[in-house]
Amino acid sequence: MQNGEAKFESAIKNSNFFKLSKDEQNFIKRLFKDYNLSFQEIRILITIANDLNIWGEENITHLEIKNNDTQNIKQAKKRLIKSIRDRYEELKNRPNSYKNFTTKEEYHPKGVKTQTVQKDTLGLGDCPVASEKTRCCNLLTLDAVESCGFDCSYCSIQSFYNQNRVIFNKNFAKKLKEIKLDPSKRYHIGTGQSSDSLMWGNKEGILDALFEFARKNPNVLLEFKTKSDNINYLLENEIPKNIVTTWSLNTPIIIKNEEHLTASLDRRIDSARRVADKGAKVGFHFHPIVHYENYLDEYKEIWQRLQDEFSSDEVCMVSFGTLTYIKPVLKQIRAREFKTKIYQMPLVDVEGKLSYPDEIKIEMFKNAYDSFKSWHGKVFFYLCMEPHRLWRECFGYEYKSNEEFEKDMIDSYFKKVEK
């Protein structure tokens, strides 16, 4: 193998080169030959070509500019790479448009298999994405099930678990009974981080075990977080008052294009209404709020609808958050055979992770909080996994520490459920 070929082969190895069409592959190969591209330049063009495909944007082969300067190949290469990167950045930095975007053809359900194993451990621990660098509520997460049957394109779970296997632990109920908690302390524990809390119903007796755990531990605020409408078990059984069921909500455009296999917005809100009608407390999470054309108008419709359809007494919390990526998740999304616009966005470093710049976040979170004026002081509002500096900008107040945030949250939740 010639030097040139060897260089090209090593540059495309372990990349998404073979996900590209033959035309795109040949285009990059030709540019490599014509301009003697470096290893890095080849990798950048592969990433750009793959991203444009996944985003449903124009094809990289259409971005070539005519080279009139055959004398100075180096200059010509610089101009070419710059024009391709400028167009790519332009597409990243403008608000997304889902107008001509569809995932229908490309999206193939991942076909998860459920498996029951015997484990002597119980997944109870700190929220996997919590950090001292962000203002965090010190949530404890309980893994009733490992991995999820829904398929939200932005979800960080995809980098934690094997995507096609959902694990139930035969010993879950027994291990839950063995948990020793400090009776003088109050806890906020959530089951919606490692999987959806309700989509599996009472499979393997998980809801029986969790209801009993809540009854036995009145000092625990147990949160079920869900995108499901599978509420039969909650309707058929008496819900302990220290169980709060919360729905993650998003606009219909994002649910349709980015939250695959989940319940529609109407079905989620209807489910929350039916659970609240039983006298149980509910809550809502807008996480991620996604920045796209007219996004605020569409979110404001939902924010107003909740205030029209629920009373503040029925609602424990409303939280806001947005897209925040770690590199392994972006790598996982880029390797998938589907279409998404979920990372077509200006990505900046935020406390070691990648997310929107502050100005976009302040616009979305300030509008979100201001849209719930009728519930201010009656419902607990919080930003999830966001830098300290955004709180005062968006909410007009801030916490000095995660402990102060946690205490205020737990006090507010218990006051509401004990009402």
Ligand code: SF4
């Ligand atoms: S604020 Fe969000 S990320 Fe932080 S601990 Fe709470 S739930 Fe986890």
